[in-house]
Amino acid sequence: MKEIKIFSPATVANVACGFDVLGFCLATIGDEMIIRQTDKKGIKIVKIEGYDLPFEVEKNVAGVSALAMYNDLKPDCGFEIEIYKKIKPGSGIGSSSASAAGSVFGMNSLLGNPLNKTQLTNYAMKGEALASQSEHADNLAPAIFGGFTLVKSTHPLQIIELPTPSGLYVTLIHPQIEIKTSESRAILPKDIPLKNAITQWANVGSLVHGLHTSNYDLIKDSLNDVVIEPHRKQLIPHFDNIKSHAMEAGALGCAISGSGPSIFVLSKGEVVAKTVEQALRNVYSETGVAFETYVSEINTEGIKILT
Ligand SMILES: Nc1ncnc2c1ncn2[C@@H]1O[C@H](COP(=O)(O)OP(=O)(O)O)[C@@H](O)[C@H]1O
Numbered sequence: 001m002k003e004i005k006i007f008s009p010a011t012v013a014n015v016a017c018g019f020d021v022l023g024f025c026l027a028t029i030g031d032e033m034i035i036r037q038t039d040k041k042g043i044k045i046v047k048i049e050g051y052d053l054p055f056e057v058e059k060n061v062a063g064v065s066a067l068a069m070y071n072d073l074k075p076d077c078g079f080e081i082e083i084y085k086k087i088k089p090g091s092g093i094g095s096s097s098a099s100a101a102g103s104v105f106g107m108n109s110l111l112g113n114p115l116n117k118t119q120l121t122n123y124a125m126k127g128e129a130l131a132s133q134s135e136h137a138d139n140l141a142p143a144i145f146g147g148f149t150l151v152k153s154t155h156p157l158q159i160i161e162l163p164t165p166s167g168l169y170v171t172l173i174h175p176q177i178e179i180k181t182s183e184s185r186a187i188l189p190k191d192i193p194l195k196n197a198i199t200q201w202a203n204v205g206s207l208v209h210g211l212h213t214s215n216y217d218l219i220k221d222s223l224n225d226v227v228i229e230p231h232r233k234q235l236i237p238h239f240d241n242i243k244s245h246a247m248e249a250g251a252l253g254c255a256i257s258g259s260g261p262s263i264f265v266l267s268k269g270e271v272v273a274k275t276v277e278q279a280l281r282n283v284y285s286e287t288g289v290a291f292e293t294y295v296s297e298i299n300t301e302g303i304k305i306l307t
């Protein structure tokens, strides 16, 4: 029966000021998955390479999202899923989201695309909820739509696609520790001071305007998080040091990627992004923290079929 191979990208959620609403898609990091149509009904995860993840459909985010869609559509076939995981779980660049999005995207393609991208995101949210214990879509929306996205609401799900200014590059540094999204959410306060809320929503509005107008000064001025970062940065080795070196190297902004521990930096142009990469490498090399770095363009296409 038919099968397809897909690339399911890593994503950066929050984008500093937009906790649970903003995200963007990465070009160079992502998982591969094979989704196969079978005569035998049901969903089965038949192969996982790269990381040790559960094969049980109900325990793997790819299986949970696939099952939610399968139970609603009731197709006259089944599906097998193979996951070639490149994005380390718990790294803060949407590992669970890539799997949750990949299975529903692949099944939809094999069925002739009966669902639109928002409907796919809705099913993928069921899988994401298993990993993070909350139905947030700020990784899923950029993975499925590509580029920058804003989640206007989750119930009902409304996603707004934002423009990507040309020449915007991302530098990522990933200290080799695991932070589970559920744990990183559990440490956040339930209430925030009004003063901080005002600063934060002013930043979200001006960042969105900066993206629309390719106004790099405004983008730089808006990439600040006064609500979440003060609580989460304690979990990330040498966060303040990394941030100050990134800004000294010419970055537009530097913040925690998703729930961490990865840190992302946005820069104008590849040359600055690579200078930033070297500056960040120096910080962790001097302090003995094991790490990986990446430089990537923004992926405006999102999840895609390879073969
Ligand atoms: N297919 C999958 N891909 C990644 N993580 C998965 C998958 N299925 C289940 N998980 C679980 O989800 C958790 C990782 O998700 P999360 O903490 O949100 O990190 P990330 O930011 O990398 O998505 C881990 O406990 C992992 O075992």
Ligand SMILES: N[C@@H](CCOP(=O)(O)O)C(=O)O
Pocket (backbone or CB within 6 Å): 011, 013, 014, 019, 020, 021, 091, 092, 093, 094, 095, 096, 132, 136, 138, 139, 181, 184, 185, 257, 258, 259, 260
């Ligand atoms: N908005 C969420 C995003 C989590 O992203 P992840 O890549 O760490 O899964 C949060 O900040 O909790």
